[in-house]
Amino acid sequence: MLLDHAHTDDVHDRRVRDNQARLATELTRPYDFIVCGAGTSGSVVARRLAEDPAVSVLLLEAGGDDDVPAVTEPDLWHTNLGGPRDWAFVAEPNANLNNRTLTLNTGRVLGGSSSINVMCWARGHRDDWDHFADESGHLAWSYAAVRDIYRRVEHWRGQCESAYRGRGGPMCVEPNTDAHPANRAAVEAAHVIGVEAFDHPNGALLEGPGGAAIADNIICNGKRRSAFRAYAYPIMDRPNLTVLTNAEVRRLRINRGRAVGVEASFRGRIREFTADCEVVLSMGAIHTPKILMLSGLGDAGRLRQLQIPVVAHLPGVGRNLQNHLAFSCIWEMPSRWPADPVGGSVMFWSRGDGKDSPEFFACQGALKLASPESIARFGLPETCFGIYGSLTHPRSRGIVELTGPAPDDPVRIHENALSDPHDLAQAATCIEDIREVGNAPELRPYFTREVMPGDLKGDELTRYLRDGAMTYWHQCGTAKMGRDSMSVVDGALKVYGIAGLRIADASVMPRITAGNTMAPCVVIGERAAEEIKRAHGLE
Known part of the structure; x- marks a missing residue:
């Protein structure tokens, strides 16, 4: 049986390689959906949308391949820190940390941070999810609803408790x-x-x-099982899911208040990709606000200072940065x-x-x-x-801001820990x-x-x-969900004031969840996919 299983995996791997090589030569057509970022949430969104064979999905990832021992072998996780699979954002010197700087390690690879983190699966507390529901006015974020999502997405390899754990889902979770x-x-x-x-x-x-x-970990048969490997990779042999690596999104394309595509750097040149239905940003708590601001979505006064044309005044973009x-x-x-x-x-x-x-x-x-x-x-x-x-819930809040109007200009991160x-x-x-x-x-x-x-x-x-003080690398909150003037997305994760644009990553958290943030990001991806499918009649 083991030999048969290995043979099946080899056949699937070959089909994926051949299919994706072909799809990468057919990039001129419009897609129904473009998902920016193949990390924890983006991989979930892409999978759920591409499950409908009539829907075309483009998944763009700035990093490279994840099929390397540093990702797949659990005990090598730390070797990714500061390397080519890590954005390694450096925050500004912080007087509250005796002018020290913190490095905010973030995955730059298929699977995003779920490919380089410590693999701990922590769902978030009941009160976190009920807080999300209160902030958004949307009961689908409540603990009762989210617990059902977790049961659906887990393949729990420990002793089963039917009220809490699930079997048969894409995320392999096992006790240590x-x-x-x-x-x-x-x-x-x-x-x-x-x-x-x-x-x-x-x-x-x-x-x-x-x-x-x-602890519970996303390890299956001794190997890391990232969100990308759990969700996107199993269906990458299908003709309606195109996954591009080393494709760095630079800006949104917005026409008359609607997101119609993205501008990205791919294979040595700047290209434009068009989305007929929606664009989904899943680039994390640093890059998602950066792309929004570069595209004219943010605090109008600050954007004008940088000579960026204002598309929508959203003063909460880049604010509310939280971390453990x-x-x-x-x-x-x-x-x-x-x-x-x-x-x-x-x-x-x-x-x-x-x-x-x-x-x-x-x-x-x-x-x-x-x-x-x-x-x-x-x-x-x-x-x-x-x-x-x-x-679990620090009160300190930070800021992510642009230093210039060009995509290559770095962001400035005031973590304010x-x-x-x-x-x-x-x-x-x-x-x-x-x-x-x-x-x-x-x-x-x-x-x-x-x-x-x-x-x-x-x-x-x-x-x-x-x-x-160090960091748990749980940065979040910079495009928060809610109903006040500093909120960036509503309970369906739609960006205020712009049609055809949603955000699905840790940046939408109104407050940080108790414990590690990877598992909540899977839920955010599932919730985004639910809302998108409902809006476009894909259920």
Whole structure:
């Protein structure tokens, strides 16, 4: 059976190569839909639209192929950071981080960030989705509706719970079956801060104030299963889905208030592609607002300063930037961690009495991650494990803005992390709680000493937070969904004031979801496809 399966895969791979090579020579026709970005959300949208054989879809990806060990092998995920498959956006120096800069790693490859991330599948809390529904006025974003979407898209390879998990969907999700004993010890140790242990992190745990569990990952048979591989690749042998790599979108083409196509750089020249029905931007929280602003959609005053003709005054474009900061707590181990290094356990918790949702989350694993400043101060042993804490919903907000009117002009990113004093106070509490868990009796057999931060207080702890904060690479919110004057899209993800244009990526989040953002981006792609199909009678 294994040989037969391998043969089937080889045949499909060959059909995909031949079909896409042919389609790449037939690019003059108009398409029904153009999807910009083959990342987590864009791959979902392209798949769902192209399932109708009468619909033609063009999927444009600025990056290259994903069929390389650095993507497919889970333990090589970190080798992508700063390389050719990473946009590696660098934010402006931040006074709140002692003038440090943060690199916002983002996938530049088929699959986008789902091809280079740590593969953690975290659905977002019940209150996040109900907040989306409240902001948009659209019940299809409610937790009850989204839970059904998750059950439909998952192929859960753990013990099945029919109320929460699904089987047979495109996204292969499995528990970390190779979890180190220290991972399980951390789940048990979380009781010292009042955190209950759960069998898995994507069910009842995300309906209350928190819990701890072994992580879920998008790994199938030992290989990464990105959103692109789960959704788009299986149907790329069809004649109605064209996927172009190294095709960088530069601007939207807008005619009389309607998006009619895009301008893109492909094979050494600038080309225009036409969409008869809709254009969908799925380029992420940095590039989506950049393309909108370059196309005349943004704050009118700022666009005029850059001599960009104003098409629609949307002052929220590029605003509301959010991210999860990561604060490192690290312990030295007596021997090398032999298990899967992608992160083994997760925990969510709250300090507030009567809180219905978590204020903090953390991931634990054998990840040697710390800022250069923290390493210089404390050192980083060869064998260690870390617990990396974050605020679930930081209050600090940043900005993405243009530096010039040309597509090749870089954006300026003011992340503004820790700019809200509440976030700094909460970060100190987060560190205190993590240290209590990490030094609990359940974990003591697995370490020889605490490396960082130790029992710091007052100004010394503040210094550690400002010097040591890193990023979880969960940037989002820069084209938010809602009904106020700063909203960019409505509940159907249509851009205000422009026909034929939607956004489907993390930029539409009104607020960041609790935990990792990849799984919510799959839902955003599914929701966009639902709305598009309904609008064009494709259901």
